[in-house]
Amino acid sequence: QVQLVESGGGLVQAGGSLRLSCAASGRTYSVYVMGWFRQAPGKERDFVAAIRWNGGSTSYADSVKGRFTITRDNSKNTLYLQMNSLKPEDTAVYYCAASNRVLPVLYDAPVQYDFWGQGTQVTVSS
Numbered sequence: 001q002v003q004l005v006e007s008g009g010g011l012v013q014a015g016g017s018l019r020l021s022c023a024a025s026g027r028t029y030s031v032y033v034m035g036w037f038r039q040a041p042g043k044e045r046d047f048v049a050a051i052r053w054n055g056g057s058t059s060y061a062d063s064v065k066g067r068f069t070i071t072r073d074n075s076k077n078t079l080y081l082q083m084n085s086l087k088p089e090d091t092a093v094y095y096c097a098a099s100n101r102v103l104p105v106l107y108d109a110p111v112q113y114d115f116w117g118q119g120t121q122v123t124v125s126s
Contacts, residue, residue, distance in 0.1 A: 002026045002115040004096045009120030016086050016124070022079040022096030022117055030100040033107045034079045036070060038092035038122075045095065047108040049081065059106060064090075086124045093119040 008020040024031065035050035049060045049070035058070050069082040079096055097113035105112055 002028060002031060002098050002100070004098060004115055004117035006094065006096045006117040006120040009094060009122045011123045011125065012086055014086060014088055014124055014126050017082070017084045018086065018122060020081040020083070020094055020096075020120060020122075022081075024077040024079065024098060027100075028077045031098045032102050033099045033113075034072060035097050035099075035107055035113060036079075036081045037095045037097060037110060038090075039095065039119075040092040043092075045110050046092075047110075048094070050107045051079070059108065061108070083122070086122075088124045088126045090122060091124050092122060094122050095119045 003025045005023045006020060012018055031053045033050055033052055036048040037045050038048050039045040047061050048064055049068055051058045051070045051072055067085045071080045096117040098115045099113045
């Protein structure tokens, strides 16, 4: 099992920045990919970004490219999401996720992940 705990959410004005963190514990050696998803009220959980835990290759949703950056610190078992130029439509609960499966996929769908954090609220005011 892998345990994930997010932090860093909050209220920010449009155009501002936030950095989310996700601390991983447990069987972290088994993690292959980690990602961020978000879910707004009444909507589905959407892909934001993903990163290979070893190697560091990244992918992003089109809606956040150029504004968000996903990184990881393997020595601290921590995943980050730097969010700049935030927009009101970025408002959502942000979830950290981990997958220990090696799949020929983009890791942009929730079903491809095995472990989830509890989520952290990000609210962007206009």
